[in-house]
Amino acid sequence: MDVNLEHALKNDCKTLLSRFQQTESVRYEEFSTVWRDMKFSTIFYGKLQPTEMRCFTKEVLSIATYYFFPPYSFQIRVGGLYLLYGLYHSQLCDPKEKIRIALKDWEEVVKFQHDIVNAQHYDTAYVLKKMFSAKAFYFTAMPRLLYYRTKQKVNKHAVCEDFRERTWKINSLVTEDSLEEILNVHEHYQKMKCAISRDKTQPDRILRLLTEDFPQELQNTISSFNRWLDEQKKKSTEKRPREKQQEDDGECEDMSRETEASARARMLANIKSRSFSNVAEASKSRRHRQAELGSSESGSDHGVQRKSSTKRKSLACRTKLAQKKSGVKQEVGMETAGQRFSMPVISEESDEERAVNRPPKKKRLS
Amino acid sequence: MAQVVAESDCGIPAYEYQDINSTVFHVGTLAKLWKERLPADVYSFEEPAEDSSAQHDAVFGAEMALNCETVEEISTLCRLDTLKCYPEGESPDVETIPMDALDSLSSLRIRKTKQDYREQTISKDYLGRHENYVHELESHALGKKSTNPEDNIEEGELVLTVNILYPAIFQVRKRVKPHQTVMILGSQKLTQLRDAICCQSDYQITGEFSNTPDLAPEHISKDHFKSAFFYFDGVFYSDMRFPECRDLSKTIIDWTKSNERGYEKFQTARMENTTFCNLKIKVGYPYLYCHQGDCEHVVIFTDIRLAHRDDCRDKTMYPLLMRKHWVLSRKCFVCKMYIARWVTNQDSFAPADPCFFCDTCFRMLHYDKQGNKLGEFLAFPYVDLGTFN
Ligand SMILES: [Zn+2]
Ligand SMILES: [Zn+2]
Numbered sequence: 232m233d234v235n236l237e238h239a240l241k242n243d244c245k246t247l248l249s250r251f252q253q254t255e256s257v258r259y260e261e262f263s264t265v266w267r268d269m270k271f272s273t274i275f276y277g278k279l280q281p282t283e284m285r286c287f288t289k290e291v292l293s294i295a296t297y298y299f300f301p302p303y304s305f306q307i308r309v310g311g312l313y314l315l316y317g318l319y320h321s322q323l324c325d326p327k328e329k330i331r332i333a334l335k336d337w338e339e340v341v342k343f344q345h346d347i348v349n350a351q352h353y354d355t356a357y358v359l360k361k362m363f364s365a366k367a368f369y370f371t372a373m374p375r376l377l378y379y380r381t382k383q384k385v386n387k388h389a390v391c392e393d394f395r396e397r398t399w400k401i402n403s404l405v406t407e408d409s410l411e412e413i414l415n416v417h418e419h420y421q422k423m424k425c426a427i428s429r430d431k432t433q434p435d436r437i438l439r440l441l442t443e444d445f446p447q448e449l450q451n452t453i454s455s456f457n458r459w460l461d462e463q464k465k466k467s468t469e470k471r472p473r474e475k476q477q478e479d480d481g482e483c484e485d486m487s488r489e490t491e492a493s494a495r496a497r498m499l500a501n502i503k504s505r506s507f508s509n510v511a512e513a514s515k516s517r518r519h520r521q522a523e524l525g526s527s528e529s530g531s532d533h534g535v536q537r538k539s540s541t542k543r544k545s546l547a548c549r550t551k552l553a554q555k556k557s558g559v560k561q562e563v564g565m566e567t568a569g570q571r572f573s574m575p576v577i578s579e580e581s582d583e584e585r586a587v588n589r590p591p592k593k594k595r596l597s
Numbered sequence: 598m599a600q601v602v603a604e605s606d607c608g609i610p611a612y613e614y615q616d617i618n619s620t621v622f623h624v625g626t627l628a629k630l631w632k633e634r635l636p637a638d639v640y641s642f643e644e645p646a647e648d649s650s651a652q653h654d655a656v657f658g659a660e661m662a663l664n665c666e667t668v669e670e671i672s673t674l675c676r677l678d679t680l681k682c683y684p685e686g687e688s689p690d691v692e693t694i695p696m697d698a699l700d701s702l703s704s705l706r707i708r709k710t711k712q713d714y715r716e717q718t719i720s721k722d723y724l725g726r727h728e729n730y731v732h733e734l735e736s737h738a739l740g741k742k743s744t745n746p747e748d749n750i751e752e753g754e755l756v757l758t759v760n761i762l763y764p765a766i767f768q769v770r771k772r773v774k775p776h777q778t779v780m781i782l783g784s785q786k787l788t789q790l791r792d793a794i795c796c797q798s799d800y801q802i803t804g805e806f807s808n809t810p811d812l813a814p815e816h817i818s819k820d821h822f823k824s825a826f827f828y829f830d831g832v833f834y835s836d837m838r839f840p841e842c843r844d845l846s847k848t849i850i851d852w853t854k855s856n857e858r859g860y861e862k863f864q865t866a867r868m869e870n871t872t873f874c875n876l877k878i879k880v881g882y883p884y885l886y887c888h889q890g891d892c893e894h895v896v897i898f899t900d901i902r903l904a905h906r907d908d909c910r911d912k913t914m915y916p917l918l919m920r921k922h923w924v925l926s927r928k929c930f931v932c933k934m935y936i937a938r939w940v941t942n943q944d945s946f947a948p949a950d951p952c953f954f955c956d957t958c959f960r961m962l963h964y965d966k967q968g969n970k971l972g973e974f975l976a977f978p979y980v981d982l983g984t985f986n
Contacts, residue, residue, distance in 0.1 A: 233707075235707055236704060236707050236708065239703040239704035239706070239707050240704045242703050242704075243701075243702050243703055243704050246701075259674060259675050259679075260674055263679040263680065266679075266680060266682075267679070267680075267681075267682050268701070269698075269701040269702065270682040270683075270695065270697065270698035270701060270702065271680075271682065271702070272680055272681065272682045273682060273689075273694070273695050273698040273702065273705060274702055274704060274705065275691070276689070276691050276692070276693065276694050276695060276698075276705070277692065277693070277694040277705070277708050277709070277712055278692050278712055317680050320677050320680060321680055323691055326739055326740065326907040327907075329905060329907075331902075333610075334609050334610065334627065334630060334631060334634075335609050335610065335611050337631075337634055341634075348661070353661060353663065353667070353671050354671055354674055354675055356657075356661065357657060357671045357672065357675050358675055360653070360657055360660075361653065361675065363639050364638075364645075364649070364653050366639075366905065366906050366907070368639075369902045369903070369905060370631050370635065370639075370640060370902055370903040371900065371901065371902035371903075372610045372619065372622070372627055372880050372900070372901040372902065373610060373612070373619050373880050373881070373900070373901075375616065376758070376899045376900045377616070377617065377618055377619065377880050377881025377897075377899055377900075378760065378881065378897060378899055379617060379618060379881050379882060379883050379897055380617075387615065387616060
């Protein structure tokens with residue numbers, strides 16, 4: 232298809248979704264208002280030969296499908312689903328052109344369906360179910376038809392940055408693991424400074440080059456960022472189809488809103504209280520990487536992860552691992568060849584090993 | 598830790614090269630994995646019931662544990678009417694691009710410019726012959742069912758789309774190479790695809806018959822030289838249905854074995870014993886079909902998916918020809934009316950070399966009433982592929 236037309240179609244979809252994004256809602260009502268205002272159904276109008284019409288419709292559906300998958304944010308994905316619903320039913324082909332879902336992307340559909348049901352976005356769930364029963368999908372091997380057109384410039388889908396899921400950018404940079412590591416390093420740093428200072432209880436003035444409560448400040452910043460995120464999420468899920476449902480399932484929804492961000496905030500608080508309250512204790516035993524989480528975290532695999540992560544791994548290495556575990560997969564998302572990061576397998580260290588490993592470090596430090 | 602296994606290993610195709618071709622996967626496993634994941638009603642062929650909408654809503658309500666009124670409200674909120682952009686009765690003709698939508702939709706502006714240009718330059722309702730032809734092929738079998746229930750495809754069957762390119766000798770320098778597109782079922786044999794491939798070289802008649810035009814054989818080369826093979830991902834699939842078939846791949850395999858040319862070990866299998874579900878392939882990757890000894894076609898699987906309710910459901914219609922390059926027929930050089938049956942070389946009567954003739958004109962020009970050859974020329978029977986359009 233004509234590159235200009237393809238570009239224009241992408242722009243039209245983006246405009247629609249960006250206007251939907253501004254409503255800060257996932258309600259179908261809001262979406263259909265924007266749809267009608269833009270007269271989006273008319274995208275198929277005009278004189279087209281039957282074959283042209285099929286090609287055109289295939290292309291439009293294919294463009295819209297991208298917005299239904301990561302790396303796009305939840306709200307955009309809901310908008311993407313509504314867009315597919317609108318396009319599928321407005322098309323003028325008979326029988327209708329279908330929407331392609333590849334096997335490798337199916338998992339994302341299942342997760343999405345799970346999320347909308349959990350958050351009780353009934354209109355979204357209704358639209359998705361309606362599309363399944365309308366047989367709107369082809370279940371395929373690959374997302375698009377492939378002709379091995381290597382020389383012809385393939386128009387890759389450029390991810391629209393404004394629509395991305397934003398949370399993970401900061402959260403992959405500062406993970407619980409890396410924050411804990413920073414705390415530990417900082418603690419060591421302070422102790423080293425004390426050790427070479429005249430007064431052994433605090434570092435000499437000349438050595439105070441760093442804000443002393445830097446880790447705490449960082450932690451506070453992250454926590455307040457997560458609180459803000461939570462509020463944003465709440466906002467976007469607030470406007471529900473009907474007010475009256477709010478009473479009977481308000482509580483339930485609060486539970487479902489306990490999102491990643493707030494879980495993370497809790498975990499940070501946990502680390503914070505532990506590290507700061509235990510500083511004295513820890514310094515006595517010099518167990519600088521005493522890091523088991525309380526049993527309150529059991530059930531979350533973060534806890535398990537922490538328990539088994541090796542004590543020898545460098546900070547850089549651990550940060551990398553942490554990034555792998557958290558959001559980075561999403562960033563890679565649909566762009567790379569379907570690679571999935573798996574959890575790194577790290578063998579558990581015994582206490583003996585720990586004991587053996589520590590002394591040289593001590594020597595080096597003191 | 599089951600997920601540690603890479604996706605390509607567990608049969609889920611991924612991109613090997615983004616937007617170009619997939620990783621290798623087993624075709625039958627694809628169907629299996631889809632069927633494991635999908636609720637059966639999602640890919641069933643069942644026609645929608647009269648009250649399908651009410652039924653859908655009832656099921657939805659039950660699944661979400663919502664009462665009837667709530668479901669009704671949601672259903673009203675999401676009804677298809679909400680997508681209508683004009684009030685009832687005021688909707689413009691769908692063949693006209695509405696002026697009041699041009700501001701909000703950039704794609705419409707582009708299409709309007711194009712449409713205006715087309716209307717000015719080309720006569721109205723112009724339908725190219727080729728365009729028309731392609732459309733007919735695409736739609737002639739949609740949703741068709743057989744009266745014999747045994748002939749209908751099963752739910753969860755795989756449909757493969759295959760592009761077969763014409764060999765290089767017929768290639769015109771164009772963006773889209775001449776090809777034919779065929780849809781075939783996962784349960785069908787490779788030989789069924791082989792028999793559906795239409796190539797000029799199968800229709801050649803060998804031999805020079807200027808002295809004995811009446812003895813020109815009816816048999817085309819397809820009937821004489823039956824050997825052929827497909828090459829898919831390290832395996833040669835040879836057609837060995839007939840006793841006179843030879844394994845054409847043997848020469849190639851012997852060649853790769855000699856002098857250690859650095860090829861991995863190739864395998865061989867029989868075309869007639871292999872279904873598409875048995876194959877391991879990459880989607881979008883160029884493979885090979887070879888027949889008549891040296892006529893080579895590139896074969897590409899462009900799509901594999903579960904069969905849909907709207908597909909042609911009559912098994913016997915597959916392989917289903919979806920698209921075929923329009924082959925221009927060679928007309929007789931004399932009457933310019935009939936399709937050529939003869940081609941001549943070094944022809945003292947002809948203005949061109951080679952020159953094409955229909956049977957009548959050929960005989961009138963080259964023989965006297967008693968059938969005696971006049972002048973010097975070489976004559977070869979010619980079968981025009983255009984007759985198969
Ligand atoms: Zn051929
Ligand atoms: Zn003639």
